[in-house]
Amino acid sequence: MATSMISSDDYVSASPERKRKKSQVEFSKDEEALTIRMFNLVGERWSLIAGRIPGRSAEEIKNYWMTQHSTTELRK
Numbered sequence: 001m002a003t004s005m006i007s008s009d010d011y012v013s014a015s016p017e018r019k020r021k022k023s024q025v026e027f028s029k030d031e032e033a034l035t036i037r038m039f040n041l042v043g044e045r046w047s048l049i050a051g052r053i054p055g056r057s058a059e060e061i062k063n064y065w066m067t068q069h070s071t072t073e074l075r076k
Helices: 018-022 029-042 048-052 058-068
Strands: none
Touching: 018 048, 029 048, 029 058
């Protein structure tokens, strides 16, 4: 019988930080600027904001916002 050599490195999963960066959606500068302006106008109404950005879902915008911006830093 052949014995395969499997190291412990074969079972190590990616760190949570690496997974987060890999699944993070990229937004263009224009999309980010529009998201900020819309957030300041309508608040956390993600579906309204998504309606202004073609190809983006409300969930994508909400996730992007929650990972990139604090809600208190932009509202004045």
